[in-house]
Amino acid sequence: MEPTQSxxxxxxxxxxxxxxxxxxxxxxDVLALTAEQRARFDEWSxxxxxxxxxxxxxxxxxSQKRVxxxxxxxxxxxxxxICAAIVLFFLRYWGFLDTWVQVSIVAAxxxxxxxxxEFAALRERGNYFTGLLGLVAxxxxxxxxxxLGSVFNIVSTxxxxxxxxxxxxxxxxxxxxxxxxxxxxxxxxxxxxxxxxVERGYRWLDFxxxxxxxxxxxxxxxxxxxxxxxxxxxxxxxxxxxxxxxCFFVCVxxxxxxxxxxxxxxxxxxxxxxxxxxxxxxxxxxxxLGIRRQWNGVVNTAATFxxxxxxxxxxxxxxxxxxxxxxxxxxxxxxxxxxxxxQKMRGKMAV
Amino acid sequence: MTRVSLLAAAGVVVIANAFTLLxxxxxxxxxxxxxxxxxxxxxxxxxxxxxxxxxxxxLRLVWLDGQQWNSDRYIAWxxxxxxxxxxxxxxxxxxxxxxQEFYRRQRSRRAFVALEFDGPAWERWFDETEATRPRDQRQxxxxxxxxxxxxxxxxxxxxxxxxxxxxxxxxxxxxxLQPYFAGSGPKFPERPARLEGWIQDMPDSIHVPxxxxxxxxxxxxxxxxxxxxxxxxxxxxxxxxxx
Numbered sequence: 001m002e003p004t005q006s007x008x009x010x011x012x013x014x015x016x017x018x019x020x021x022x023x024x025x026x027x028x029d030v031l032a033l034t035a036e037q038r039a040r041f042d043e044w045s046x047x048x049x050x051x052x053x054x055x056x057x058x059x060x061x062x063s064q065k066r067v068x069x070x071x072x073x074x075x076x077x078x079x080x081x082i083c084a085a086i087v088l089f090f091l092r093y094w095g096f097l098d099t100w101v102q103v104s105i106v107a108a109x110x111x112x113x114x115x116x117x118e119f120a121a122l123r124e125r126g127n128y129f130t131g132l133l134g135l136v137a138x139x140x141x142x143x144x145x146x147x148l149g150s151v152f153n154i155v156s157t158x159x160x161x162x163x164x165x166x167x168x169x170x171x172x173x174x175x176x177x178x179x180x181x182x183x184x185x186x187x188x189x190x191x192x193x194x195x196x197x198v199e200r201g202y203r204w205l206d207f208x209x210x211x212x213x214x215x216x217x218x219x220x221x222x223x224x225x226x227x228x229x230x231x232x233x234x235x236x237x238x239x240x241x242x243x244x245x246x247c248f249f250v251c252v253x254x255x256x257x258x259x260x261x262x263x264x265x266x267x268x269x270x271x272x273x274x275x276x277x278x279x280x281x282x283x284x285x286x287x288x289l290g291i292r293r294q295w296n297g298v299v300n301t302a303a304t305f306x307x308x309x310x311x312x313x314x315x316x317x318x319x320x321x322x323x324x325x326x327x328x329x330x331x332x333x334x335x336x337x338x339x340x341x342x343q344k345m346r347g348k349m350a351v
Numbered sequence: 352m353t354r355v356s357l358l359a360a361a362g363v364v365v366i367a368n369a370f371t372l373l374x375x376x377x378x379x380x381x382x383x384x385x386x387x388x389x390x391x392x393x394x395x396x397x398x399x400x401x402x403x404x405x406x407x408x409x410l411r412l413v414w415l416d417g418q419q420w421n422s423d424r425y426i427a428w429x430x431x432x433x434x435x436x437x438x439x440x441x442x443x444x445x446x447x448x449x450x451q452e453f454y455r456r457q458r459s460r461r462a463f464v465a466l467e468f469d470g471p472a473w474e475r476w477f478d479e480t481e482a483t484r485p486r487d488q489r490q491x492x493x494x495x496x497x498x499x500x501x502x503x504x505x506x507x508x509x510x511x512x513x514x515x516x517x518x519x520x521x522x523x524x525x526x527x528l529q530p531y532f533a534g535s536g537p538k539f540p541e542r543p544a545r546l547e548g549w550i551q552d553m554p555d556s557i558h559v560p561x562x563x564x565x566x567x568x569x570x571x572x573x574x575x576x577x578x579x580x581x582x583x584x585x586x587x588x589x590x591x592x593x594x
Contacts, residue, residue, distance in 0.1 A: 091404060096406055098561050111365075114360055154375070163366075171360050174357060201438050203458070
């Protein structure tokens with residue numbers, strides 16, 4: 001199977017690092033290559049990098065990587081700015097248009113942007129213009145349904161979330177756009193939660209009032225890459241895990257601070273204490289899982305939330321009865337203890 | 352790269368638009384659910400309407416929930432029996448120490464509200480609350496008042512068959528236990544705890560199509576009457592404007 005762009009980038013990074021290491025004086029003492037071997041290696045590595053660059057537009061030097069990051073940021077910001085421009089331009093003039101013209105314009109815009117993204121994808125090897133136009137297509141589709149709702153005074157429903165989520169996921173998978181994948185996953189979680197909310201007779205907009213529901217759906221998103229393999233989109237599973245973990249921990253944090261919205265019928269304080277405990281336990285578990293499976297994003301997210309849960313608990317215990325300077329001194333000491341703990345853990349993982 | 356996902360993405364856009372337009376068509380064909388002629392008192396031009404950055408013109412439906420304007424504010428018809436009928440769990444007695452938390456945890460429920468225009472409910476409410484107003488507002492205040500709610504729009508319509516005076520609109524209702532201000536001062540005398548409901552949300556923005564919007568854009572503050580029609584999906588549209 002042909003490698004994906006991200007796999008090609010990883011291969012190029014390995015070749016580049018190997019070239020750099022072979023040039024280091026200390027390695028030359030251990031691994032002595034003859035002039036002929038060295039020339040053959042240089043020839044092979046240059047050809048390999050050139051081939052990868054030609055086929056996948058990968059970065060072959062550190063400087064190129066930095067510029068690529070700049071291009072990605074510019075592409076995203078440019079996309080957002082163009083979305084804002086389209087929406088504001090439409091708002092400025094839509095009142096002077098007949099209803100059928102308004103409807104035609106807003107329905108055509110996402111299709112035109114989608115065609116533009118396809119055109120760009122066929123012509124560029126990177127994803128800069130494709131990503132920009134993909135984002136514009138998504139924003140245009142959001143505006144499309146919102147304008148229809150406004151023009152025809154339609155009572156808002158959760159079904160719009162389904163349409164937006166499906167569109168974002170399809171475009172994300174077609175062009176390998178991670179920002180749209182994030183939006184698609186968030187919209188899917190929101191749709192799932194609002195569907196259950198509506199089925200139970202509540203207002204769909206209140207889906208966030210039961211964070212456990214959102215947390216359960218976030219766990220489904222977190223586990224999805226374990227069930228659905230992403231061979232063509234190897235860079236998507238970390239996005240699933242990051243979105244799932246972030247949504248889950250945000251819900252648990254909110255319940256540990258304000259237990260009223262919980263499904264559990266215990267007293268509010270007990271719900272909050274329970275979710276503090278759940279938060280500490282789940283974030284520690286996620287750190288362990290992330291280290292075991294080498295999921296860097298999960299480790300970083302879980303570590304951040306572990307610290308938040310721990311400091312929140314300490315705040316509830318000590319803030320009122322302890323002098324403030326002492327509270328911060330204890331927090332600082334605990335921070336140092338954590339760093340030492342992580343250092344020891346890191347030491348054990350060394351070769 | 353196959354074109355399946357591209358066609359699927361385009362299909363989502365096309366289907367969503369087709370579905371929405373079909374929904375609009377279904378709402379507007381067939382028997383009209385209600386047709387009420389409201390004035391600038393009930394349908395107010397949005398302050399931000401037709402600004403330099405937004406050329407669209409919208410009207411805002413201004414309605415009263417029927418609360419008394421004195422110390423004992425509550426919607427009389429939205430009592431615990433009505434709240435139970437709307438699906439709220441009222442099993443915990445209001446005197447129970449866990450009652451406040453129990454009712455605070457209940458989310459707002461979807462319901463349909465009957466809005467009466469310039470009818471006996473408004474007359475009664477106006478007379479009862481007249482003393483609390485600093486000036487006479489009989490000629491300026493909205494005459495649209497909520498008079499009932501139910502989970503089923505058709506049953507609610509059966510109770511109020513007058514389609515010229517009563518509109519049935521989707522809304523959301525919330526429950527609360529109300530001893531909050533009681534006994535906190537001369538304005539809030541001591542009273543027993545009571546379950547109350549309030550209308551949390553109701554679609555209140557009405558878009559004005561191009562055919563009628565020019566008049567609103569040119570002369571703000573004029574008197575006008577708008578013929579508002581509600582279709583089978585209980586969504587409104589403007590059927591006529593008179594200035």
